[in-house]
Amino acid sequence: MEVTASASASRIKIRQRSHASAVLQITLLSLTLLTIYGLITIDSRNVDVFAALGDMINNFRIVFTEPRLEKLSWFDLLRELMITVSLGLLTTVIGAVFALFLALFAAQNLAPRRVNDAVKALMAFVRAVPTVLWVLFFAVAAGLGSVAAVVGMAFHSVGYLVKAYAETFEELDAGVLEALRASGANWWQTVFQAVLPSSASALLSWTFVRFEINFSVAIAMGATAGAGGIGYDMFMASAFYLDLRELGMFTYAVLLFAILLEWSATRLKVTVGARRSY
Amino acid sequence: MTILEVDSVIKRYGTETVALDNVSFSVQPGEFVAIIGPSGAGKSTLLRCINRLIDVTSGDIRFAGVSVPQLRGAALRRHRTQIGMIFQHYNLVNRLSVIENVLHGRLGYKNTLQGILGLYSEQEKRDAVRILETLGLTEQMYKRCDQLSGGQKQRVGIARALVQKPKMLLCDEPIASLDPSSAKVIMDTLQDINRTMGITVLVNLHQVDVALHYAERIIGVNKGRIIYDGAPHALSNAQIYQIYGSEAGELILDLKERYAA
Amino acid sequence: MQPEAFFRRRRLQSLLFLLIITALTYGGILMTQFDVTQGLMAIPRAFSWAIANFIPDERAWSRLPRILEKLQETVLMAVASSSIASVFGLGLALLGANTTRPHPWFSLPARALASVFRNIDVSVWALILLFSFGQSGFTGFFALFFVTLGFITRVMVETIDEVSTDSVEALRATGAGYTAIISQSVIPACLPQLISWVLYMIETNIRSATLVGILTGTGIGFLFDLYFKNFSYGSASLVVLLTVAVVLIIETVSNYVRRVIL
Numbered sequence: 001m002e003v004t005a006s007a008s009a010s011r012i013k014i015r016q017r018s019h020a021s022a023v024l025q026i027t028l029l030s031l032t033l034l035t036i037y038g039l040i041t042i043d044s045r046n047v048d049v050f051a052a053l054g055d056m057i058n059n060f061r062i063v064f065t066e067p068r069l070e071k072l073s074w075f076d077l078l079r080e081l082m083i084t085v086s087l088g089l090l091t092t093v094i095g096a097v098f099a100l101f102l103a104l105f106a107a108q109n110l111a112p113r114r115v116n117d118a119v120k121a122l123m124a125f126v127r128a129v130p131t132v133l134w135v136l137f138f139a140v141a142a143g144l145g146s147v148a149a150v151v152g153m154a155f156h157s158v159g160y161l162v163k164a165y166a167e168t169f170e171e172l173d174a175g176v177l178e179a180l181r182a183s184g185a186n187w188w189q190t191v192f193q194a195v196l197p198s199s200a201s202a203l204l205s206w207t208f209v210r211f212e213i214n215f216s217v218a219i220a221m222g223a224t225a226g227a228g229g230i231g232y233d234m235f236m237a238s239a240f241y242l243d244l245r246e247l248g249m250f251t252y253a254v255l256l257f258a259i260l261l262e263w264s265a266t267r268l269k270v271t272v273g274a275r276r277s278y
Numbered sequence: 279m280t281i282l283e284v285d286s287v288i289k290r291y292g293t294e295t296v297a298l299d300n301v302s303f304s305v306q307p308g309e310f311v312a313i314i315g316p317s318g319a320g321k322s323t324l325l326r327c328i329n330r331l332i333d334v335t336s337g338d339i340r341f342a343g344v345s346v347p348q349l350r351g352a353a354l355r356r357h358r359t360q361i362g363m364i365f366q367h368y369n370l371v372n373r374l375s376v377i378e379n380v381l382h383g384r385l386g387y388k389n390t391l392q393g394i395l396g397l398y399s400e401q402e403k404r405d406a407v408r409i410l411e412t413l414g415l416t417e418q419m420y421k422r423c424d425q426l427s428g429g430q431k432q433r434v435g436i437a438r439a440l441v442q443k444p445k446m447l448l449c450d451e452p453i454a455s456l457d458p459s460s461a462k463v464i465m466d467t468l469q470d471i472n473r474t475m476g477i478t479v480l481v482n483l484h485q486v487d488v489a490l491h492y493a494e495r496i497i498g499v500n501k502g503r504i505i506y507d508g509a510p511h512a513l514s515n516a517q518i519y520q521i522y523g524s525e526a527g528e529l530i531l532d533l534k535e536r537y538a539a
Numbered sequence: 540m541q542p543e544a545f546f547r548r549r550r551l552q553s554l555l556f557l558l559i560i561t562a563l564t565y566g567g568i569l570m571t572q573f574d575v576t577q578g579l580m581a582i583p584r585a586f587s588w589a590i591a592n593f594i595p596d597e598r599a600w601s602r603l604p605r606i607l608e609k610l611q612e613t614v615l616m617a618v619a620s621s622s623i624a625s626v627f628g629l630g631l632a633l634l635g636a637n638t639t640r641p642h643p644w645f646s647l648p649a650r651a652l653a654s655v656f657r658n659i660d661v662s663v664w665a666l667i668l669l670f671s672f673g674q675s676g677f678t679g680f681f682a683l684f685f686v687t688l689g690f691i692t693r694v695m696v697e698t699i700d701e702v703s704t705d706s707v708e709a710l711r712a713t714g715a716g717y718t719a720i721i722s723q724s725v726i727p728a729c730l731p732q733l734i735s736w737v738l739y740m741i742e743t744n745i746r747s748a749t750l751v752g753i754l755t756g757t758g759i760g761f762l763f764d765l766y767f768k769n770f771s772y773g774s775a776s777l778v779v780l781l782t783v784a785v786v787l788i789i790e791t792v793s794n795y796v797r798r799v800i801l
Contacts, residue, residue, distance in 0.1 A: 012403035014377050014396075016420040023799045027734055035622040038615030043676035043757050056671040056681070063667055083570050090567035093560060128786035130746040132753060132760070133779055136767055137593075141585035146571045147578050151585075220662035224753045228571070231662065235754075238666035251663055258658035329712050358714030369709035371724050372702075373731070382723060386714025393719025435709075442713055 059244060067248030071241070072233065081253050084222060084229030088214035091150055095157025095214075096207050102158065103165030104191060109177060110169060119162065126159030131217050135225040149227030153217055157210055164206040168199045208268065212261045219254055230254060280304040281446060281478055282328065287337035289323055289502075297323040299502035301337075307445075310472045310479045312493035314486055316522050320502040321482040325448045328480070329361045330354060342445065359386035362439025362477075366451035368431040372424040376415060376434050379423055380406045383441035402441070409437045413467065429460030436467060440475075447471070449481035453488065465492050486518060595780065596773030603777070606762060610781055613758035614789075616676060617744035620683035625737045628653075628691025629729075635692060636699035638707050639725055641717065650696065657689025665751045679751040679758065683744045691736055698732045699725060731800040738793035745786055 015021070069077060105111045106119040135152030142148045172195060180190045196203075222231020230250055237247040282305040289298035297320045305311055313321050326332040328339060330346055339346040341357065349357050362383070370379045384402050385393050398406075410416055413433045423431060432452060439447055449468060453461035469492055472479045483489045489496055490510045498506035498513070498521035505521050506513060568575065633639045635649035664682035672678040706724045715723070752760025759782060766775040 011400065012377075012407060014375070014381060014398065014403065016375065020800050023796055024731065024734065027738075027796050027800070031618065031622045031737065034615060035619040038619030041612070041615065042619075042680060043612060045673065045675040047672055047675040047677055049677060052671045052677065056668065059667065059670050086567035086570035089563055090571060090573060093564045093567075124787060124790070125783060128783040128790070129779060130749040130760075130782065132750045133763060133782070136763070137589070137779075138581050138585050140772075141588055142577060142581035146573045147581055150571065150573045151578050151581050216660040216662075219660045220750055223662045223666060224750060234663060234666050238669055242670070244667075244670060247667060251659060251667065254663060255655065255659050258660075259654060262654070262658060331708060331712055355714040355716060358712060361712070363709065363712035365705065365709060367705055369705035371706045371728050374727050382710055382715070383713050385710060385716070385719045385723060388715075388719060390716060390718050393716055394722040396723050438709070438713070448712075 062244045063248035063251055066245050067252055068245050069249050070243060070246045072246070077230075077249070077253055080228075080230040080233050081257060084218045084231060084254075085215060085257065087146070087149060087153070087218040087221070087227060087229055088211055088216075091153035091157055091218070092207060092211040092214045094150070094154040095161055095210065098154070099158045099161030099165055100203070103162045103169060104195075106162050106166035107169035109172065109174060110187075110191070110195065120166070123159045123162045126155060127163070129156070131156040132221065132224055135221055135227065139225065144226035146228060149218075149221050149225060152225075153214060153221060153227075156217075157214060160213075161206060161210055164210075165199075165203055168202045168206065169195060171202075172198060205268075208265055212258070212265060215258065215261060279307065281307040281342060282480075283338075283340040284324075284328070285338040285340070287324075287327060287339060288335045289320070289327060289332065290335045297502050298327065298334075301499075301502070301504055303497060303504060303507055305446075305478060305480065307478055308472070308476050310469065310492065310494045311481070311497060312489035312495070313480065313482045313497045313499060314484070314489045314521060315499035315505075317484065319499045319521075321499055322450050323502075324499070325363070325450050325480065325482060328448060329358050329363060355386055359442055360445050362442050362444035362447045364432070364435050364439055364447060364449040364452045366454045368423075368428075368435045368455075370423045370431060370434055370438075373422060375420050375422055376410065376426070376437075377403075377406060377419050379434055380410060380437045380441055383438040386442065406437070406441050409440050413437055427460070428456050429463055432456065432460070432464050433467065436464070436471070440471070444477060446478040446480065449479065451482050451484060454484060461488070468492070486522075589776075592772045593776040593779075594773060595777040598771065599774040599777040602774050606759070606774070606778055606781060609759045609762045610778075610785060612676070613748045613752060613760070614745060614785060616680055616758060617683065617741050617748050620680050620748075621687050621737050621740040621744050624684045624687035625691045625733060625740070628688045629695055629726075629733060631688065631692040632695035632699055633721060633725070636696045638700050638704045639721065649692070653689045653692035653696075655689070656685045657693060659685070661686045661747045661751060662754065665754050669755065674756045676755075676757050678755045679748055682751055683747055686747070687740045687744065690740065691733075694736050695729065695733060698729050702732070703728045735793075735797050735801060738789075738796060742786065742790055742793060745782075745789065749782065 072080070102119055102123070105115050106123065108116055111119075131153055134155045135149050138151045138155075139145075139148035142151065176194050176198065177190060180194050185193065218227060218229060219231040219234070221227035222229040222233075223235040224231075226232070230253060234247060234250045234254075237243045237250060284301055284303050287298050287301045288296070290296050299320075301320075301324060313324065315321050323332055327334050328341065328346070330349065334347050337347075342360065344357065346357060371382070378396075381396075381398050381402065384398055384406075388397070391397075407416075407419070410419055413436060415430065415433055415437065418426060418430060418434075423434060426434065435452075447468070452468070453464050456464065465488060468479055468481065471477055481489075481493070490513070493510055496506060496508065496510050496513055497504055498517065500521050500523065506517050567573070631649050631653055634641065634645040635653065637646065640646045640649075661682050664685050665678055668678045668681050672681065703725045706728065707720055710720045710724050748758055749760040749763070752758035752762075753764045755761070759778060763775055763778045766772070766778065
């Protein structure tokens, strides 16, 4: 090493090149360049950004300080919010049921390698399609509405939860599975007596995280893909009635519910979500 | 001439908990002082009051003639550069190399821009390399700190403190996370620094036997009060019992074995 | 406790849990007026339809340059908004984290602001921003920016307190100033985590940008919507396939970078 020599050499390097730091720097550089290029080429449609930013501040003020209901009553607001919550809940439950089954085949310690790879690849594809495209896709067969929304959102939830569940299963203590197999338990017995009980709380956490996500997605699907609920009302307030104040009230409603969910997640010690990628 | 004078220091957390209860003592330049006591006695708080990582509630601390509790901004930073600190958990930036962590000891001397960019002079780098050499870490210089053993990490911590050119070292449980042989290396190193460089050393220790072996002077603390302050050989079993309370039994037993050997 | 009582309680708990979930699901079905049989039938119908119609045709391939252009626009928007938001998010996290906040009073406002930003869905931000930025790329950019800012702040507050508390104490003890501590200890310690989260947000934001594009008439989402509503299913399918390909490529690259730097 050049270290001993460097004590007397004129310049002492304090950093040594490593593969990791090179990758880090290349990543940073690429992100910077892509960001600059992205900002230059953004589709501005002749909007004056600085004027619009001032306008944005003023709009935020209206949204957050002058909310009120105009076309809907408080009861309507609650009903619409509940429709959106139900959509999130329903798709999470459906997604969880199918995902639980599929995840058993995606986990390396529970199924043969070839089955793992096939299920995982399929799920990677399902996840990579944005939810809204799934919903619109099913809308061809079922028409725009709750059926397409539920099936489309459930599809994406399955893709997400299979990955999360399978990783949970793979973290299981190999010794426990071995012990049960050694005692003559068959595959299904192992799953029900060891795998599911020991990962139950992690599975529930992941499911709750997905419920949080699906609540947001349900708003978005109401706004873009005819799923109804509060998202649709927000879309109407924004695009048709141009009513910032009513939009503000809706925004508070979804914000409060989302914060309630996040708070429950912390209370229920749902820790998996923030630690690993969603 | 005293280098450090702690005068009637009280530290309260909130209104209830009293961490330091009227603590007074003074330290001469070049002394090797061990502060012993059970966990939660206030040893860590005491050290951190000296370099003002913690503010005292009342009382005065004078270091090299300067009153510490009132220091602010640049003066406080200058005060801290004169005191090196060594931690139980080493407190290194694990992702950075050994040499980078050692050079962190020079940041107190930097202006804002130099600090942000991490600009160090060649002289500073040479000092850092020389200190690493004396501590036997030359080979590890460019390794990331998370690849080192506990004993090596602690030596990096010592190097970071020495590169500050401190007048005094504060060591907060420096060997509590180490195995016995690494612990011996670290304590020998501290003793060596004290003897050859003349740097005053204040070390918090949980283990009485280590304190008795290395220190010229023992300060025993319990519940924020000084119970004993004097030479190691004058420390009686009864006083150890007073310092450690119910934990003392095993400690005294260990000591007897040690003296028997 | 008696063994029988133990097992009875276990079974009762599981039963209660299932009962509650079933009730909620049933309530959800009623609320959303979801037709279960239709839903089940929609799946095979959609896929058999897809095999016949949802395949890139010749017209689709002739539109390839335009699709790629819009796809690039969406990817760049996701990258730019995620990267810029992460810089601001790191700043907000430094104010919010217990280890690095300049004063205890900064903590709560910083965290509260981040909470508002991330708990309002990206589509809602887009609907609000439409008033100021209209059907331009900025609407999507800022919508993604706000949500990412809130998310990055949250995860970085945790990361900062987790990885740098000790080294910050050590550097304060050496007399180092605030900016030196941040740049020499906190940022080097947290950077790999930050990059990892940015890459994750880019993946997420490409999907979100597709959605926002439908609302704002920009990027790949707009193009899909356009083809779909004009029954150009072949072209729409090409959009989906290319989007999937890009998302998977970015996921692979991200996973590689994460494996090396973490």
